[in-house]
Amino acid sequence: MSTATKLTANQRSKSGSRNAHRLRLEGIVPANVYGHGKDPLQISVPAETARPLVASGHKVVDLEIDGATEKVLLREVQWDTFGNHLLHLDFMRIDAEQRILVDVPIHLRGTAPGIVAGGILEQPLHALHVDCLAIEVPDEIAVRINSLDIGQSIHVRDLTDLPPSVVIKNPADAVIVHCVKPSAVEDVAAPTPGGVEPEVIGKKKDDGEG
Amino acid sequence: MALMPKRVKHRKSQRGRIKGNATRGNTVAFGEFGLQSTQAGHIRATTIEACRIAANQYIRGEGKLYIRIFPDKPKTARPLETRMGTGKGEPDHWVAVVKPGTVMFEIAGASRDAARECFNRVAHKLPVGCRLVERRPGT
DSSP, rough: OOOOOEEEEOOOOSSOOOOOOHHHHHEEEEEEETOOOOOOOEEEEEHHHHHHHHTTOOEEEEEEOOOOOOEEEEEEEOTTTTOOSSHHHHHHHTTOOOOOEEEEEEEEOOOOOOHHTTTTEEEEOEEEEEEEEEEGGOOOOEOOTOOOOOOEEHHHGOOOOTTTTTTESSSOOOEEEEEEEOOOOOOOOOOTTTTOEEEETTTOOOOOOO | OOOOOEEEESOOHHHHHHSSOOOSSSSSOSSSSEEESSSOOEHHHHHHHHHHHHHHHHHHTOOEEEEOOOOOOEEEOTTTTOOOOOOEEEEEEEEEEETTOOEEEEEEEEEEHHHHHHHHHHHHHSSSSSEEEEOOOTT
């Protein structure tokens, strides 16, 4: 269960991309706080405290802005192209007793017998969209794959040991993980027939000679 | 058979310029590990095919390979030993336009070491610089 992490931020007066860029050069991440009918605030968070928070996976944060503390949800994280630097954070004000919709990562536990037997583990779903109390947002949802054999799959409906307040919003028949037989691989590429071109949309074919 | 579109609106396209970094297709979306481009470039369909074969020969049965780029840009060429002029050449091959940050290949169901070794083999075939990236937590 996610315990609220504390984060200290400062209100920033200058907005705009240029000022945000200058802040990033100083090792500060621009961020916003909004929600609950209050005015949105532009804040800045030191990157050295923001990065561990994002890496930890905690969603609910006690955000201290100029001495006042608010409970907020880390709503969105923006990274640069290469995923090296944090660009921006979005925080949404929440009540402790409020129910919220949030994406929670899935963590696979155990070793599937199907992998030992030569199968491939495929995981189409890496995060679940859950409805839960703001103070009870799970850090992750563990899925046990100890009994997953080749050809078997675990669906959303198979998840039973969830915290009591958590309701999964994904379709019940969505596949979380399945173990498949490795398909025969064609290593030899067939040579491309010469002169084969894709069909050109809107171009009429020639009727032939004459 | 090398990848190419089934239908196109125009047979030939202008060369174009590759500006800026990738703002989409720059995260690992399907597997656990990805091969991200650090340079801009054009990847030929035959190169993608060579990469696919090299990767599948290594990860055979150990994981699944995802190809995240598609060669949808035609490149023309003039026949050998012909004089200049008489217009643009005929379509010769297809390329995928890759910007810095594009995740070109992904692997699911393989260990980190296997993915690293596999992508090392793939990277040798590519005309752009690459690096191994992992799925970001929460994506």
